[in-house]
Amino acid sequence: MNKEMIIDAHAHIFPDKIALKASEGISLFYEMPVVYDGKRDTLFEAGGNAGISHFVVQSVATAPEQVSSINHFIAEQVRRYPDKLTGLGTLHPHSSDIDRDFNELLSLELKGIKLHPDFQKFRIDDPEALAVYERAEGILPILIHSGDFRYDYSHPSRLERVLKTFPKLTVIAAHFGGWSEWPAAMKHLAETDVYVDTSSSLYEISPEKASEMIRLFGSEHVLFGTDFPMWDYADERKRFDRIDLDESARRRILYENAARVFSIVL
Numbered sequence: 084m085n086k087e088m089i090i091d092a093h094a095h096i097f098p099d100k101i102a103l104k105a106s107e108g109i110s111l112f113y114e115m116p117v118v119y120d121g122k123r124d125t126l127f128e129a130g131g132n133a134g135i136s137h138f139v140v141q142s143v144a145t146a147p148e149q150v151s152s153i154n155h156f157i158a159e160q161v162r163r164y165p166d167k168l169t170g171l172g173t174l175h176p177h178s179s180d181i182d183r184d185f186n187e188l189l190s191l192e193l194k195g196i197k198l199h200p201d202f203q204k205f206r207i208d209d210p211e212a213l214a215v216y217e218r219a220e221g222i223l224p225i226l227i228h229s230g231d232f233r234y235d236y237s238h239p240s241r242l243e244r245v246l247k248t249f250p251k252l253t254v255i256a257a258h259f260g261g262w263s264e265w266p267a268a269m270k271h272l273a274e275t276d277v278y279v280d281t282s283s284s285l286y287e288i289s290p291e292k293a294s295e296m297i298r299l300f301g302s303e304h305v306l307f308g309t310d311f312p313m314w315d316y317a318d319e320r321k322r323f324d325r326i327d328l329d330e331s332a333r334r335r336i337l338y339e340n341a342a343r344v345f346s347i348v349l
């Protein structure tokens with residue numbers, strides 16, 4: 084492994100035609116400015132300039148009918164840029180045929196599943212969502228958006244229940260386990276085997292708090308991610324570099340954990 088390799092484990096890309104609109108949609112939902120347009124080439128340029136060598140790309144289907152075309156889009160991007168991209172597929176718990184969607188995702192050789200309970204309007208522990216975890220357990224990791232003070236769908240306490248029900252399920256709870264609900268994330272997830280990522284968090288939590296959370300979850304359970312197109316890449320790198328970490332913990336978070344969890348071989 085090249086010592087300088089960095090994986091961004093949480094990046095969203097969209098087809099060029101709809102990328103700007105999709106980015107504006109995210110901006111509206113979170114009531115925050117979004118820095119980039121969500122195009123793959125923009126990701127490569129901005130991420131590359133910030134020293135990122137590989138990206139775990141994903142997109143969320145807000146309706147079940149979108150699942151297949153989004154998964155084909157992500158898979159096509161990975162086929163074109165296998166050295167730079169690892170793809171996660173989307174599933175929608177309200178789909179009429181989860182087996183069909185799951186099998187297609189597998190056949191497209193996507194390396195995990197991205198879920199967003201607040202966009203997709205399901206509770207993390209709804210029965211329809213459990214059907215997704217049943218299929219994924221032991222087969223594919225799930226990167227799930229966790230936490231939103233405005234909604235109940237993705238509350239960390241719901242994720243805690245799921246983790247206890249599916250002990251062999253690999254889950255990465257985005258945004259340090261609970262966007263805008265970090266105390267709840269620490270309370271409900273610290274005792275679990277969950278992974279967390281650093282995305283859309285470091286703008287708000289202090290370097291001291293971040294290092295406390297990394298100690299709590301364990302540096303072998305934290306992945307560097309930016310939530311592209313949300314934040315300026317250079318700023319995110321700077322914020323991460325302010326966290327007090329020894330070199331081996333830094334390497335785990337910036338590269339090794341993501342490579343292991345998503346089976347990335349470079």
Ligand SMILES: [Zn+2]
Nearest residue numbers: 093228257310
């Ligand atoms: Zn995301």
